[in-house]
Amino acid sequence: xxxxxxxxxxxxxxxxxxxxxxxxxxxxxxxxxxxxxxxxxxxxxxxxxxxxxxxxxxxxxxxxxxxxxxxxxxxxxxxxxxxxxxxxxxxxxxxxxxxxxxxxxxxxxxxxxxxxxxxxxxxxxxxxxxxxxxxxxxxxxxxxxxxxxxxxxxxxx
Amino acid sequence: xxxxxxxxxxxxxxxxxxxxxxxxxxxxxxxxxxxxxxxxxxxxxxxxxxxxxxxxxxxxxxxxxxxxxxxxxxxxxxxxxxxxxxxxxxxxxxxxxxxxxxxxxxxxxxxxxxxxxxxxxxxxxxxxxxxxxxxxxxxxxxxxxxxxxxxxxxxxxxxxxxxxxxxxxxxxxxxxxxxxxxxxxxxxxxxxxxxxxxxxxxxxxxxxxxxxxxxxxxxxxxxxxxxxxxxxxxxxxxxxxxxxxxxxxxxxxxxxxxxxxxxxxxxxxxxxxxxxxxxxxxxxxxxxxxxxxxxxxxxxxxxxxxxxxxxxxxxxxxxxxxxxxxxxxxxxxxxxxxxxxxxxxxxxxxxxxxxxxxxxxxxxxxxxxxxxxxxxxxxxxxxxxxxxxxxxxxxxxxxxxxxxxxxxxxxxxxxxxxxxxxxxxxxxxxxxxxxxxxxxxxxxxxxxxxxxxxxxxxxxxxxxxxxxxxxxxxxxxxxxxxxxxxxxxxxxxxxxxxxxxxxxxxxxxxxxxxxxxxxxxxxxxxxxxxxxxxxxxxxxxxxxxxxxxxxxxxxxxxxxxxxxxxxxxxxxxxxxxxxxxxxxxxxxxxxxxxxxxxxxxxxxxxxxxxxxxxxxxxxxxxxxxxxxxxxxxxxxxxxxxxxxxxxx
Numbered sequence: 001x002x003x004x005x006x007x008x009x010x011x012x013x014x015x016x017x018x019x020x021x022x023x024x025x026x027x028x029x030x031x032x033x034x035x036x037x038x039x040x041x042x043x044x045x046x047x048x049x050x051x052x053x054x055x056x057x058x059x060x061x062x063x064x065x066x067x068x069x070x071x072x073x074x075x076x077x078x079x080x081x082x083x084x085x086x087x088x089x090x091x092x093x094x095x096x097x098x099x100x101x102x103x104x105x106x107x108x109x110x111x112x113x114x115x116x117x118x119x120x121x122x123x124x125x126x127x128x129x130x131x132x133x134x135x136x137x138x139x140x141x142x143x144x145x146x147x148x149x150x151x152x153x154x155x156x157x
Numbered sequence: 158x159x160x161x162x163x164x165x166x167x168x169x170x171x172x173x174x175x176x177x178x179x180x181x182x183x184x185x186x187x188x189x190x191x192x193x194x195x196x197x198x199x200x201x202x203x204x205x206x207x208x209x210x211x212x213x214x215x216x217x218x219x220x221x222x223x224x225x226x227x228x229x230x231x232x233x234x235x236x237x238x239x240x241x242x243x244x245x246x247x248x249x250x251x252x253x254x255x256x257x258x259x260x261x262x263x264x265x266x267x268x269x270x271x272x273x274x275x276x277x278x279x280x281x282x283x284x285x286x287x288x289x290x291x292x293x294x295x296x297x298x299x300x301x302x303x304x305x306x307x308x309x310x311x312x313x314x315x316x317x318x319x320x321x322x323x324x325x326x327x328x329x330x331x332x333x334x335x336x337x338x339x340x341x342x343x344x345x346x347x348x349x350x351x352x353x354x355x356x357x358x359x360x361x362x363x364x365x366x367x368x369x370x371x372x373x374x375x376x377x378x379x380x381x382x383x384x385x386x387x388x389x390x391x392x393x394x395x396x397x398x399x400x401x402x403x404x405x406x407x408x409x410x411x412x413x414x415x416x417x418x419x420x421x422x423x424x425x426x427x428x429x430x431x432x433x434x435x436x437x438x439x440x441x442x443x444x445x446x447x448x449x450x451x452x453x454x455x456x457x458x459x460x461x462x463x464x465x466x467x468x469x470x471x472x473x474x475x476x477x478x479x480x481x482x483x484x485x486x487x488x489x490x491x492x493x494x495x496x497x498x499x500x501x502x503x504x505x506x507x508x509x510x511x512x513x514x515x516x517x518x519x520x521x522x523x524x525x526x527x528x529x530x531x532x533x534x535x536x537x538x539x540x541x542x543x544x545x546x547x548x549x550x551x552x553x554x555x556x557x558x559x560x561x562x563x564x565x566x567x568x569x570x571x572x573x574x575x576x577x578x579x580x581x582x583x584x585x586x587x588x589x590x591x592x593x594x595x596x597x598x599x600x601x602x603x604x605x606x607x608x609x610x611x612x613x614x615x616x617x618x619x620x621x622x623x624x625x626x627x628x629x630x631x632x633x634x635x636x637x638x639x640x641x642x643x644x645x646x647x648x649x650x651x652x653x654x655x656x657x658x659x660x661x662x663x664x665x666x667x668x669x670x671x672x673x674x675x676x677x678x679x680x681x682x683x684x685x686x687x688x689x690x691x692x693x694x695x696x697x698x699x700x701x702x703x704x705x706x707x708x709x710x711x712x713x714x715x716x717x718x719x720x721x722x723x724x725x726x727x728x729x730x731x732x733x734x735x736x737x738x739x740x741x742x743x744x745x746x747x748x749x750x751x752x753x754x755x756x757x758x759x760x761x762x763x764x765x766x767x768x769x770x771x772x773x774x775x776x777x778x779x780x781x782x783x784x785x786x787x788x789x790x791x792x793x794x795x796x797x798x799x800x801x802x803x804x805x
Contacts, residue, residue, distance in 0.1 A: 053764055060761060061718075064725040077732050128511030128775065135772040142715040142769075146610075149721060153606055 007088030011095035012069040019062025019102030026055025026110025033114035037121040054134045055110040058102035061145040065098050087157050094151040101144030109137040160521050161495040162462040170479030175454045178476045179440040184804045186794035187464035191457045192446045209449040215441040222434045224273045231276045236421050248561035250801040265430035272420050279417040297399045302351035302358045303392035310385040322361045324382045341374035342367035432797035492517050494787035502527050504566040512775050513785025526774045535577030537766035539586035539720035543759045544578025590727020603724045609717045617713025624781025643681040650674035709777045723762045730754030
């Protein structure tokens with residue numbers, strides 16, 4: 001296997017891996033908070049589940065980048081390309097924004113979501129506001145995904 | 158976009174008709190009753206009236222409510238009612254007229270008393286059974302280690318010549334203990350009955366003469382003596398008896414529950430009676446909001462202007478002595494805020510109220526946000542197949558299930574979002590990620606993301622300008638013409654100029670527009686500052702706000718990113734599933750995987766689309782014009798779950 005192809009696969013792995021770790025931690029934090037609230041008031045399950053699931057999107061964004069790279073290199077569903085080293089590096093770099101930003105933003109989003117969950121324990125009518133803070137964190141994961149996709153789309157090959 | 162016009166209403170009537178008036182208000186649910194006792198309401202009234210209160214009646218109702226609640230809780234705990242999956246959304250309230258409801262309540266009252274009595278007795282029996290069981294279980298735990306001891310428990314005591322003691326010792330003290338016993342009383346017998354890592358049960362026998370020596374020697378050990386003065390027979394015999402008694406209590410419990418289960422026949426009646434009591438209790442509670450004179454009651458509150466004729470008409474026909482006076486809200490009087498929108502738009506009010514209630518005399522953002530919210534949801538989902546499923550599900554719920562008011566509104570929103578997803582999906586996305594090979598009608602966002610990005614940002618600019626337009630309108634309405642021009646128009650022109658710079662055809666115009674509007678901003682944005690230098694510096698710095706606008710516009714790129722996310726995952730689901738096809742089993746697995754994969758993708762993206770569509774309204778759109786902080790209008794109404802009282 002060419003080094004270029006290996007680098008591309010490394011990109012797919014890194015995007016999925018880092019963002020996935022972040023989401024797992026983030027949901028874990030929010031989930032603990034939710035469980036605490038549910039033990040007091042099981043009726044709030046519907047509200048807490050939305051906030052708990054929020055940090056999960058980064059893992060999905062990472063997965064998307066991983067799939068895109070696998071399609072492009074032909075590892076999934078096509079002819080496997082013989083990539084040069086710079087081409088492989090390009091794919092690897094394309095994976096970095098969503099990998100790293102996804103990782104960290106999911107953790108901090110999880111913390112913001114946990115705080116929001118505590119908030120709706122006391123004031124369920126303020127659900128809209130409790131949702132805004134974690135979603136503000138998510139913005140940067142969306143930007144990172146966008147940049148990852150842009151780099152990926154405009155790689156010259 | 159409307160905040161309902163409110164009228165302040167005063168009702169004055171004879172005490173005799175107080176209950177009838179409260180009942181009417183409760184059933185027509187158009188009036189919010191203010192608390193006349195909380196604040197000194199109208200100074201003019203305060204000398205004439207005193208507070209009203211029905212403490213006795215209220216306590217009586219609360220007590221009966223507590224009884225019915227106890228009975229219902231008991232039944233629901235031991236014999237949960239079967240519920241359909243959709244029961245929390247459905248509205249299955251029985252329709253009754255007030256007369257029927259009252260007549261029935263008299264019957265239910267008697268029944269409820271009996272049921273409560275039965276269940277209370279059953280509960281007491283269950284509690285004493287539980288105490289008995291706990292006692293037996295504790296004793297069993299105490300006796301179990303002694304099972305092997307074949308000495309009857311009543312003989313576990315010292316005689317004149319022989320001392321006999323049963324005790325528990327921490328296991329790690331066993332060896333030193335043995336040595337100490339040996340040293341103090343060489344004749345003593347030490348038998349180990351039971352031991353584990355924690356504790357050892359010991360039987361210690363010794364000559365009565367060594368009792369003092371032993372006592373001294375064993376001081377340092379935590380040897381705790383056990384005695385069972387009330388038990389006869391060996392531990393094993395006692396254990397068998399305990400098992401038997403526990404079996405007996407279990408059977409008793411079954412008997413009690415079986416007897417109590419007969420009362421489930423009255424569950425529905427209890428529910429209805431509970432509603433009746435809640436209705437009466439709410440009225441009784443509200444009395445403390447009123448004021449009274451010797452023979453009259455006084456009530457103050459708010460009514461929507463359009464509901465006022467209904468209120469006046471109903472009062473005139475039902476409660477004859479009651480006089481209704483209404484006036485507009487005073488210039489600076491804060492009135493409760495009710496949102497009024499076209500039936501197509503009204504379901505989206507929840508988007509607004511989840512963020513906050515607008516201030517009185519400000520603007521209800523529901524109408525302007527509705528098209529954006531629906532469109533954003535569609536663009537974020539961007540798969541026509543998913544849209545079809547969402548729309549079909551919502552349509553089925555709306556047509557086939559008898560939904561409560563709240564649920565009906567939500568599913569109307571879901572239906573609109575589903576249709577929007579079909580539209581945007583067929584324009585720029587696909588059908589189940591390409592499973593149904595229909596080409597996008599407009600262009601494929603996945604193949605040309607740059608183009609989609611430009612559209613997303615353009616939509617963002619459009620929404621932000623719309624928000625500024627609304628603020629412009631609002632300031633003009635309040636007579637602040639100049640503020641509207643300085644703060645909204647100049648910014649719109651400045652931003653437009655910057656945007657137009659990007660296009661060669663309009664660059665000429667832009668090169669004039671942007672600097673001109675920029676100069677306007679520099680000259681006006683510092684106008685609240687003192688001194689010419691401060692005004693100028695502050696104006697100059699205001700240009701820095703352009704980064705805020707830039708950030709907000711870029712934020713709309715999420716429309717593209719979330720749309721792509723749906724498509725890529727859907728494609729991946731398809732590709733992974735098709736790899737399995739070929740054999741028969743493979744085909745089955747493939748179909749299952751396609752179904753679950755797409756379901757998962759759909760649910761995750763609904764969450765994302767909803768959350769991000771809301772966020773764009775709350776942060777990017779509301780920032781431009783929305784002022785929250787109003788008090789929501791809460792009319793006095795029936796709070797019943799099983800009975801709906803018709804308005805005759």
